[in-house]
Amino acid sequence: MTETRIAAVADIHMGEDLRGHFRPKLHGIENRAEVLLVGGDLTRHGTVAEGRVVADELRDLPIPVIAVLGNHDYHSDAEQAITAILRDAGVTVLDDEATILSLDGTTLGVVGGKGFGGGFAGKCASEFGEPETKAFVRHTRQIADRWRRALKELDTDHRIVLSHYSPVKDTLMGEPTEIYPFLGSYLLAEAADEEGADLIVHGHAHLGTEKGLTPGGIQVRNVAVPVIGSAYTVYCLNGA
Amino acid sequence: MDAPHYVAARVQRALAEDERTVELGIRVDVRGNQIFLRGRVSAPERRLLIEDVAREAAPGLSVHNEITLVEVREPGEEEHL
Numbered sequence: 552m553t554e555t556r557i558a559a560v561a562d563i564h565m566g567e568d569l570r571g572h573f574r575p576k577l578h579g580i581e582n583r584a585e586v587l588l589v590g591g592d593l594t595r596h597g598t599v600a601e602g603r604v605v606a607d608e609l610r611d612l613p614i615p616v617i618a619v620l621g622n623h624d625y626h627s628d629a630e631q632a633i634t635a636i637l638r639d640a641g642v643t644v645l646d647d648e649a650t651i652l653s654l655d656g657t658t659l660g661v662v663g664g665k666g667f668g669g670g671f672a673g674k675c676a677s678e679f680g681e682p683e684t685k686a687f688v689r690h691t692r693q694i695a696d697r698w699r700r701a702l703k704e705l706d707t708d709h710r711i712v713l714s715h716y717s718p719v720k721d722t723l724m725g726e727p728t729e730i731y732p733f734l735g736s737y738l739l740a741e742a743a744d745e746e747g748a749d750l751i752v753h754g755h756a757h758l759g760t761e762k763g764l765t766p767g768g769i770q771v772r773n774v775a776v777p778v779i780g781s782a783y784t785v786y787c788l789n790g791a
Numbered sequence: 792m793d794a795p796h797y798v799a800a801r802v803q804r805a806l807a808e809d810e811r812t813v814e815l816g817i818r819v820d821v822r823g824n825q826i827f828l829r830g831r832v833s834a835p836e837r838r839l840l841i842e843d844v845a846r847e848a849a850p851g852l853s854v855h856n857e858i859t860l861v862e863v864r865e866p867g868e869e870e871h872l
Contacts, residue, residue, distance in 0.1 A: 556869065568834055576863060583866065596813050626813065750872060757816040770872050777831050777861050785869035
């Protein structure tokens with residue numbers, strides 16, 4: 552069976568001033584990849600107007616586009632409207648759920664969502680103390696639980712997790728360690744490690760590094776634009 | 792004058808919360824009466840906007856804008872996992 556080529560990018564942070572700038576860089580993507588994953592922070596302020604710019608940049612690409620939102624896309628409380636605008640433009644937006652693509656005889660399952668923070672094993676918050684702290688950590692745990700369930704039900708040749716927040720510290724190298732708890736959570740990696748996946752793609756950490764590994768050995772890639780320095784990168788999964 | 796620590800925090804907060812910038816990825820260092828802004832952004836206009844917001848948040852200090860532009864190149868070699 553042939554390779555499956557995954558194009559991925561995150562943190563494109565579109566605004567009206569960048570309208571028309573991103574789309575030309577996707578020209579010919581159908582010759583390089585079978586699918587494009589976009590790992591959140593599609594906008595700067597999370598406004599409906601910015602959502603429309605993103606939709607126009609991603610509309611009618613010759614390959615499927617799967618996206619999740621990021622923290623910036625929540626800033627104006629318009630995340631549902633942005634999701635609807637993107638879906639109208641043909642983008643599959645994952646909110647802690649799975650989608651399955653059939654690509655040239657190979658099935659690819661993608662589980663995705665925004666993810667959230669909390670920190671990494673040994674140096675993380677826990678559901679203890681004030682309600683605000685508990686709510687913060689519970690949000691991440693519930694997300695991880697939904698990803699675990701979605702992965703468990705996914706019977707495909709390949710499985711990818713698409714997140715905005717990071718599941719590991721490896722790809723945060725370059726960020727100040729003090730803010731790691733706001734950049735990701737080990738709970739996200741733990742869910743994937745329990746159920747298995749070929750790759751986890753995320754963004755959010757602009758000062759981080761591209762490559763990492765979960766404790767269970769799943770490849771992790773930080774594809775934030777400032778990290779990869781290009782409109783997307785391509786990862787090839789071996790034939791199943 | 793406020794301690795440099797608080798000035799840096801105020802500027803950082805302004806960059807994150809001001810509707811014109813909403814920028815979380817800029818490092819702010821204060822040395823005496825000088826502010827250094829470091830990081831990378833996608834457009835030259837944003838670079839100047841960030842400088843404006845920083846200047847407003849810390850009037851009277853001299854701002855050194857060392858923010859660079861993200862270069863978005865053509866995708867490179869694919870990686871085989």
